[in-house]
Amino acid sequence: MTESSVHPALWPAPSATGAVEATVTVPGSKSVTNRALVLAALAAEPGWLRRPLRSRDSFLMAESLRALGVGIEEGVGPDGEGETWRVIPSGLHGPATIDVGNAGTVMRFLPPVAALADGPVRFDGDPRSYERPLGGVIDALRVLGARIDDDGRGSLPMTVFGSGALDGGPVEIDASSSSQFVSALLLSAPRFNQGVEVRHIGGRLPSMPHIRMTVDMLRAVGAQVDEPETGGEPNVWRVSPSALLGRDLTVEPDLSNAQPFLAAALVTGGRVTIPDWPERTTQPGDALRRIFTEMGGSCELTDGGLIFTGSGRIHGIDVDLGEVGELTPGIAAVAALADSPSTLRGVAHLRLHETDRLAALTKEINELGGDVTETEDGLRIRPRPLHGGVFHTYDDHRMATAGAVIGLAVDGVQIENVATTAKTLPDFPRMWAGMLGA
Numbered sequence: 001m002t003e004s005s006v007h008p009a010l011w012p013a014p015s016a017t018g019a020v021e022a023t024v025t026v027p028g029s030k031s032v033t034n035r036a037l038v039l040a041a042l043a044a045e046p047g048w049l050r051r052p053l054r055s056r057d058s059f060l061m062a063e064s065l066r067a068l069g070v071g072i073e074e075g076v077g078p079d080g081e082g083e084t085w086r087v088i089p090s091g092l093h094g095p096a097t098i099d100v101g102n103a104g105t106v107m108r109f110l111p112p113v114a115a116l117a118d119g120p121v122r123f124d125g126d127p128r129s130y131e132r133p134l135g136g137v138i139d140a141l142r143v144l145g146a147r148i149d150d151d152g153r154g155s156l157p158m159t160v161f162g163s164g165a166l167d168g169g170p171v172e173i174d175a176s177s178s179s180q181f182v183s184a185l186l187l188s189a190p191r192f193n194q195g196v197e198v199r200h201i202g203g204r205l206p207s208m209p210h211i212r213m214t215v216d217m218l219r220a221v222g223a224q225v226d227e228p229e230t231g232g233e234p235n236v237w238r239v240s241p242s243a244l245l246g247r248d249l250t251v252e253p254d255l256s257n258a259q260p261f262l263a264a265a266l267v268t269g270g271r272v273t274i275p276d277w278p279e280r281t282t283q284p285g286d287a288l289r290r291i292f293t294e295m296g297g298s299c300e301l302t303d304g305g306l307i308f309t310g311s312g313r314i315h316g317i318d319v320d321l322g323e324v325g326e327l328t329p330g331i332a333a334v335a336a337l338a339d340s341p342s343t344l345r346g347v348a349h350l351r352l353h354e355t356d357r358l359a360a361l362t363k364e365i366n367e368l369g370g371d372v373t374e375t376e377d378g379l380r381i382r383p384r385p386l387h388g389g390v391f392h393t394y395d396d397h398r399m400a401t402a403g404a405v406i407g408l409a410v411d412g413v414q415i416e417n418v419a420t421t422a423k424t425l426p427d428f429p430r431m432w433a434g435m436l437g438a
């Protein structure tokens, strides 16, 4: 019996037969789409989202907002071009039930929205969502005036008893386990009676570009935000109460989901073009231009997009990924194929992502013959010749795409549950085959 007949959910990761040459159009950013949905739902007038990400995480966000009474209509844009969502804000109503799946953005960004609804809102999700940190958001909302029943767990499942309004005001929060705590409070704050002043008081705050994205997107819909990077106090963000504008926003491609395709150019010594790569962006995936260049590639930002070219050599890297943690699985995959060791640092909080990513990467790469060790805050990767085998994904989209990158260079890698890429990139297997010219 072959392995794949024992495990019907195994996807044979295609190996590359030569240098990849492809143009890959990447769907919209998860982080931008889900912020835009929340802001549009809280606005004083309807808005449009063009080229939104259509994936499990964004559908969960849209369904949750619909459950609260927000209108979200799928269709073509005002000029008849492309996929567009029209968001029609309304009063936010409970009782409602919200399924967060395993979406950090849904489980963190929506409790403050639910506190503004006029009835109870029950939050539940995948088993893993019970383990992901949420206590900071729950405690902060209580300080700001919300009533929440979490049975003392500090995590899901829970019920937010919305009373139609929230006082807001100053609050201290330890967001060292997830930047999404800060983003969550800021996104809804224009609708709090007193706005909010969020003061981060814990250890290092991860994923700063994602907080910048929150601030930029709030400002783009008319909110007034004071923050550390434009002269404010360190670790303090203030949002004033105000009405939000409905906007016509085109969502940028998801640069973190561009990662496996760029990695393919690096691993095969090929060339991949990603159209519509933004010239300026808050997405952490933009750091790939620097990181993958240091690992052996070169890139050029042109009118046609980002052209990334591999040299045929892959170098190890010593890098702090605290700002761009979601890039870690893809970087680890490339590092396992490099010509020298790598140290990935600053990402202890990845133990609380979709899965414990440090443990998962260590185990799966080592089971293919690799030599990865976990450190206190990251991974040490010593490249070794790898062999085929099953690469488990632990319901983590980025584990699946990381395994596919290794599979390009190693025969016989089989990805268990590649369908988990549906969290942010449902079409991944077809896009991967298309890139390889299959």
Ligand SMILES: O=C(O)C1=C[C@@H](OP(=O)(O)O)[C@@H](O)[C@H](O)C1
Pocket: 030, 031, 032, 104, 105, 177, 178, 179, 180, 183, 206, 207, 210, 325, 326, 349
């Ligand atoms: O706000 C966001 O859109 C995100 C913030 C980051 O979360 P953490 O700060 O929890 O790592 C990132 O890893 C996640 O993929 C998306």
Ligand SMILES: C=C(OP(=O)(O)O)C(=O)O
Pocket: 102, 103, 104, 105, 326, 353, 354, 398, 424
């Ligand atoms: C950490 C991630 O997702 P989430 O939004 O669920 O936190 C991720 O996409 O890498």
